[in-house]
Amino acid sequence: MARPITRRAALAGLGLAAASAGCLGRTENIAGRDPHSQLTLEINATPADDDPNGIRIARQLEEHLTAVGIGVRLNTVGQTDLWRKVLINQNFDLYVGQFVETEPFDPDALYGLTHSRFVAEPGWQNPFGLTEIAVDDLLERQRRVTGSDRVAAADALQETVCELQPFSVVAFPDALTAVREDRFEGWTGDRQPVSAAGLLALDPVPADGGSADAGSADDGSATDSGTDGNATATDAGTDPEPETVLRLVTTDDRITENWNPIAAEYRNHGTFTGLLYDPLVRADGDEFFPWLATGWERVDETTLDVTLREARWHDGEPVTASDVAFTYAFLRDTSLGNVETPVPTPRFRGRSSVVEGARARDESTVRLTVADVNETVAARALRVPILPEHVWSERTGAATIAGFEFDFETTEAIVSNNPDPVGSGPLRFVEATAGESVAFERNPDHFLVRSTPEDDADASGETADPRAGVPSRYHGKPAFDRLRIEVLPSDISAVESVAEGLADATVSNLGPESVPRIGRSADARLVSGRSAAFYHVGYNVRRSPLSNPRFRAVIARLIDKTAIVDGAFDGYARAATSPLAASSADVPESVAWADGSDPVHPFFDDGGSLDVAAAREALREIGYRFDGEGRLLSRGR
Amino acid sequence: MTPFLSVLTSVVAWVVAMLVVASVAVIGPARLRETWSGLRDRLWDARRAVAVVCAVLIASAVGRPPLLDVSRLFGLQATAFIYGLEGGFVAWVQATFATPALTAYFSWVYVYGYAFLLAFPPVAYLALPRTTTFSRVLVAYALNYGIGLVLYTAVFAHGPRNVMPDMVTPLLFTTQPDVMALTSEVNVNSNVFPSLHTSLSVTVGTFAVLTHEEYPRWTPVAVPLSLSVVVATMYLGIHWLTDVVAGFALAFGSVALAYRLVEPRSDPGVPRDGPEDDQPPSEPNASD
Numbered sequence: 001m002a003r004p005i006t007r008r009a010a011l012a013g014l015g016l017a018a019a020s021a022g023c024l025g026r027t028e029n030i031a032g033r034d035p036h037s038q039l040t041l042e043i044n045a046t047p048a049d050d051d052p053n054g055i056r057i058a059r060q061l062e063e064h065l066t067a068v069g070i071g072v073r074l075n076t077v078g079q080t081d082l083w084r085k086v087l088i089n090q091n092f093d094l095y096v097g098q099f100v101e102t103e104p105f106d107p108d109a110l111y112g113l114t115h116s117r118f119v120a121e122p123g124w125q126n127p128f129g130l131t132e133i134a135v136d137d138l139l140e141r142q143r144r145v146t147g148s149d150r151v152a153a154a155d156a157l158q159e160t161v162c163e164l165q166p167f168s169v170v171a172f173p174d175a176l177t178a179v180r181e182d183r184f185e186g187w188t189g190d191r192q193p194v195s196a197a198g199l200l201a202l203d204p205v206p207a208d209g210g211s212a213d214a215g216s217a218d219d220g221s222a223t224d225s226g227t228d229g230n231a232t233a234t235d236a237g238t239d240p241e242p243e244t245v246l247r248l249v250t251t252d253d254r255i256t257e258n259w260n261p262i263a264a265e266y267r268n269h270g271t272f273t274g275l276l277y278d279p280l281v282r283a284d285g286d287e288f289f290p291w292l293a294t295g296w297e298r299v300d301e302t303t304l305d306v307t308l309r310e311a312r313w314h315d316g317e318p319v320t321a322s323d324v325a326f327t328y329a330f331l332r333d334t335s336l337g338n339v340e341t342p343v344p345t346p347r348f349r350g351r352s353s354v355v356e357g358a359r360a361r362d363e364s365t366v367r368l369t370v371a372d373v374n375e376t377v378a379a380r381a382l383r384v385p386i387l388p389e390h391v392w393s394e395r396t397g398a399a400t401i402a403g404f405e406f407d408f409e410t411t412e413a414i415v416s417n418n419p420d421p422v423g424s425g426p427l428r429f430v431e432a433t434a435g436e437s438v439a440f441e442r443n444p445d446h447f448l449v450r451s452t453p454e455d456d457a458d459a460s461g462e463t464a465d466p467r468a469g470v471p472s473r474y475h476g477k478p479a480f481d482r483l484r485i486e487v488l489p490s491d492i493s494a495v496e497s498v499a500e501g502l503a504d505a506t507v508s509n510l511g512p513e514s515v516p517r518i519g520r521s522a523d524a525r526l527v528s529g530r531s532a533a534f535y536h537v538g539y540n541v542r543r544s545p546l547s548n549p550r551f552r553a554v555i556a557r558l559i560d561k562t563a564i565v566d567g568a569f570d571g572y573a574r575a576a577t578s579p580l581a582a583s584s585a586d587v588p589e590s591v592a593w594a595d596g597s598d599p600v601h602p603f604f605d606d607g608g609s610l611d612v613a614a615a616r617e618a619l620r621e622i623g624y625r626f627d628g629e630g631r632l633l634s635r636g637r
Numbered sequence: 638m639t640p641f642l643s644v645l646t647s648v649v650a651w652v653v654a655m656l657v658v659a660s661v662a663v664i665g666p667a668r669l670r671e672t673w674s675g676l677r678d679r680l681w682d683a684r685r686a687v688a689v690v691c692a693v694l695i696a697s698a699v700g701r702p703p704l705l706d707v708s709r710l711f712g713l714q715a716t717a718f719i720y721g722l723e724g725g726f727v728a729w730v731q732a733t734f735a736t737p738a739l740t741a742y743f744s745w746v747y748v749y750g751y752a753f754l755l756a757f758p759p760v761a762y763l764a765l766p767r768t769t770t771f772s773r774v775l776v777a778y779a780l781n782y783g784i785g786l787v788l789y790t791a792v793f794a795h796g797p798r799n800v801m802p803d804m805v806t807p808l809l810f811t812t813q814p815d816v817m818a819l820t821s822e823v824n825v826n827s828n829v830f831p832s833l834h835t836s837l838s839v840t841v842g843t844f845a846v847l848t849h850e851e852y853p854r855w856t857p858v859a860v861p862l863s864l865s866v867v868v869a870t871m872y873l874g875i876h877w878l879t880d881v882v883a884g885f886a887l888a889f890g891s892v893a894l895a896y897r898l899v900e901p902r903s904d905p906g907v908p909r910d911g912p913e914d915d916q917p918p919s920e921p922n923a924s925d
Contacts, residue, residue, distance in 0.1 A: 042717065047795040047799030047800065047826060047827075048798060048799045048800070048802035048807075049799055049826050052802060055799070055800065055802055056802060056803050059800075059801060059802075059803055059804075060803075073717035073718075073721065074716070074717050074720055074721075074800065075714060075716055075717040076716045076795040076799060076800055077714070078709060078827070081709060435702075489817050489820075489826070490807070490810060490817060492807075492810050492811060492814050492817065493640075493810075493814055493817050496640070496814045496815075500640075511802070513811070567803065568803065
């Protein structure tokens with residue numbers, strides 16, 4: 001910073017002499033040119049205590065950037081602050097983070113992530129600031145077309161996004177989770193074990209000295225679904241059994257202070273708010289099934305009728321079609337017109353943008369006006385949390401601090417911690433101590449637990465069944481009366497807590513060092529399903545030189561994904577090129593990770609380490625210059 | 638809670654045991670008996686220092702959680718700067734010196750040794766006939782905590798184990814995970830600048846040197862132990878070298894200031910509400 005000034009000062013001195021010599025013009029020509037200085041980029045990541053993996057990716061990138069002559073500021077911030085910086089304020093160069101969705105997702109997820117129509121909005125919608133017509137066109141196209149046309153559109157979309165690299169996909173992690181199976185079983189091993197769907201599908205392990213029906217005390221019999229689950233449910237109804245508590249431990253304290261499903265900076269994957277609030281439709285892998293809706297019908301190309309299940313909010317009010325209509329209007333503009341410009345939701349923006357209008361037809365039917373989209377995208381639009389109108393309509397005013405409006409671009413709804421959340425989901429809020437713990441309890445009114453056991457025995461296809469259409473593995477669930485989440489300082493203490501029997505499972509990410517620790521414990525077991533929440537390096541495309549796709553491509557080539565998977569993740573991850581690599585969607589060969597190398601932006605590999613000369617050459621080729629000390633030069637920003 | 642309580646119990650047991658041994662060996666039974674009889678008078682004599690240290694500790698306990706939020710939101714984001722300044726020094730320390738025996742030693746020193754190091758001086762200096770040194774050490778503690786809290790709030794930074802997990806192992810927490818339950822109760826991972834472990838230990842070490850004539854046996858214990866704590870903060874991957882340097886500065890500053898603020902009393906051992914109340918400790922003293 002000081003360099004230009006001193007140089008100028010020196011030249012000013014010279015200028016006096018030069019003026020007398022009659023060559024002021026020449027001095028001006030030289031002194032008027034601002035000198036270049038070294039390019040410095042800031043990498044933002046969370047500290048190892050919050051997430052043991054992301055910081056390691058950041059560290060590698062930092063080393064490689066430094067090696068090629070780019071200055072780096074490696075900045076660690078807490079998770080809330082990272083997302084506030086990246087998603088809300090968009091004040092970053094690079095960040096390392098994880099995608100929001102843990103379950104394999106549809107190509108349409110990229111709509112929210114990269115469409116240029118969201119470029120001015122804060123939140124998970126286009127946080128990179130990408131503005132590419134080619135990407136927009138493909139995003140629109142994959143929404144419209146069906147069948148093989150859609151596959152082709154999604155393929156082309158992946159190729160274009162990978163080529164442009166608004167973010168670099170690094171790896172899809174295995175969601176390492178330490179669990180105990182002495183109280184609950186059914187921890188899913190084929191995907192993230194602690195997810196909304198995973199927690200709901202848990203089965204209780206029959207207590208040993210339990211009730212009289214100890215005939216099936218054999219461990220194996222408890223696993224075979226339906227009937228056993230009902231037997232336990234009946235017991236719970238008749239006997240005053242002690243309540244069963246599912247105890248989870250996490251390093252992420254955000255769920256102890258904020259329960260707002262649309263607060264982007266406070267939600268990780270939305271696991272627990274996903275249990276407080278019901279969506280109309282839930283998905284499990286590729287399977288869609290009605291949840292708060294009993295069904296939906298495409299009336300014509302732009303109209304969708306959704307019928308609701310009978311349900312109540314946690315405060316006893318009925319869930320009505322007007323709540324659904326409200327939710328879609330609200331997600332589009334959380335101010336509902338109270339603020340001059342619309343304030344859209346920072347989460348669920350991509351999928352809720354499918355719904356252009358919503359109107360209650362009667363108490364339990366809502367008519368949605370949708371853009372001309374295919375069935376898959378329409379069903380995705382139904383997977384937003386339905387919010388109670390009587391609670392959220394109070395929060396549509398501009399956000400204020402002590403009565404003063406600080407920011408006209410936000411509403412109370414977005415900044416509210418949503419204390420005492422009122423949802424309709426299978427769990428309801430009980431109590432919390434900020435930074436320490438939070439407790440939820442089973443919602444006894446929820447449709448999952450509503451039907452009587454007698455009805456249930458043969459309720460396969462009846463319309464009267466309150467759970468019609470919901471897969472049987474969720475009937476009578478959750479399997480616990482209470483869910484308690486405790487905050488611990490690090491992944492190590494979380495694993496220890498499970499090993500010592502103080503908790504049933506870990507929620508937050510574990511580093512690979514935890515694996516032998518879990519192995520040493522007699523009772524803890526490692527469950528590691530692959531998560532779709534890919535680790536990525538995000539670029540702020542609004543800022544030079546990151547606005548240059550060729551520059552981003554070189555940075556992407558500085559990331560040694562293989563080394564990260566082997567080193568940072570100790571093999572508990574899979575390197576990838578396409579953000580859809582963990583989804584069932586087709587990944588074209590052109591962007592499919594193969595033979596340990598990235599097909600689009602391969603690492604500058606020199607026998608396992610960075611080929612600095614090749615990287616510098618690549619930067620020179622695209623127009624960048626270095627000074628005598630090998631520092632990449634750029635204009636001050 | 639269970640791991641927390643068990644660690645707390647063992648820390649208290651260790652510290653009490655070491656205090657008993659050190660009191661007999663360093664202070665001597667005769668002086669201890671004398672202290673016991675004059676305890677009330679001496680505490681009364683030093684009441685201001687005691688009040689100050691209590692006030693600071695309470696303020697720290699109450700004020701820390703909200704101040705942490707202030708630090709997070711408005712504090713100077715210094716991690717990148719500190720890391721840019723010293724790079725992989727702490728990683729080098731670990732890579733060069735780490736052995737299981739040293740890890741065990743430094744882990745012990747960081748938790749148990751440190752607790753003892755802080756607990757003993759007040760006892761020892763209370764046993765001196767004049768309460769000046771006792772007051773000074775309490776004021777120095779209070780200054781360390783008070784200024785430390787201000788700096789914690791002003792500077793937001795994470796330690797090396799959080800920034801370079803690939804090169805710096807959180808040795809303390811991997812070898813003794815239970816200890817984390819204790820340290821997380823009293824500290825937060827974004828409170829690294831300055832190192833209060835360093836500053837308080839160095840404060841004790843400095844006092845031990847300055848009072849060598851009174852307690853010749855304490856100096857050779859306190860100085861190596863306090864330097865061990867200093868090394869432990871980096872060896873265990875908890876603090877940066879920068880935090881440690883700042884810790885030294887804070888320690889020396891606090892000791893100097895404590896000497897300046899607390900003057901020696903002219904009439905020792907006479908419990909009286911006289912001069913100290915009338916004239917606040919303002920003018921610098923010859924003993925600085």
